[in-house]
Amino acid sequence: MEFGFDAEDEVFRTEVRGWLSAQLTGDMGRRDWERRLGGAGWIGLGWPEDGYGNRRVSLTRQVVWAEEYARSGAPARSGHIGENLLAPTLIAHGTPEQKDRFLPPVARGEELWCQGYSEPGAGSDLAGVRTAAARDGDAYRVTGQKIWTSLAHEADWCFVLARTEPGSRRHHGLTFLLVPMDQPGRIEVRPIRQLTGTSEFNEVFFDGAVARAAHVVGGEGNGWRVAMGLLGFERGVSTLAQQIGFAAELGRVVRTAVANGAADDPVVRDRLVRQWALLRTMRWNALRTLGNAADAGAPSVAKLLWGRWHQQLGELAMQVRGAAGAVGPADWSPSAPYELDAYQQLFLFSRADTIYGGSDEIQRTIIAERVLGLPKEPRGPEG
Structure with missing residues (x-):
């Protein structure tokens, strides 16, 4: 696919920049920001159907929006999971009643979602889920535990993969359920404190x-x-926006290296150039494969590329900082919370980049089996 921006796309880019610049003033809560985006029609641009309060634009304009959003420094999206994962899934697999019920509140920024997939014993091996759902009249009763559930502490709803056929194994007997989170005594959310001190992820019981x-x-x-x-919708336009953020992080590392003299070291300078070249390569690869549904391996290749690249950037940031990167602020005391600087947060959080969203091992297996046609790995009696 040849991918490029035309003159009308650039007019759209100017509109996007102007709107974001006018709106990003003062502090506002994450939910307030989602409602502001929805009220202006910026949610659901990439949905394959319109008519739910969203507006459809071309693929190139979806990229423009995603890139300009990242460049603007706008808040991290709380509605990403509902907009980019649940909504396309409902459009592809949901009933008309389900679409009418759930898509408009997502488009308005009024209902937030989380993903109930991973479990303590079923992370990368998703088919091993044990959470069960038993039919009870016109409802199901869901019992079990999910983990690494992004933004569950803010979500109104959770889409849950649960086992509805007792005794079933692996891929069989699983059902995709939409579960309201406001059920005191029946749902408990426990934030997971990470190395960075933040708690984007949660356990859900x-x-x-x-x-x-x-x-x-x-x-x-x-x-x-x-x-x-659903997982097929997980990567795409958002990958290009992610790379805008990566470029900003790399730029900060380069400026620090120049300012403190680390760039005078030829080894550091070579690593900086390599990071820049690899980032450009990732962008070209993303543009080449964007919209090419026939390229089954593209999402896995993209995940392999950016996961390791971002880890290497975190390592490089620590190398550029030198000894200063290993210590806390000068005014630190045992009685005060430890404050990480941007580079320390980058290094610590990026350690998980090759695990979450599908580990590197899983991505390589997908490429080997589904793209290259290599023999499948031996599996046990349940596989």
């Missing part, structure tokens, strides 16, 4: 939580097919 039977997506027992369809 379901103890007989109720999900309506009408909120099963794709039919009972078809959860694996729906879940895999």
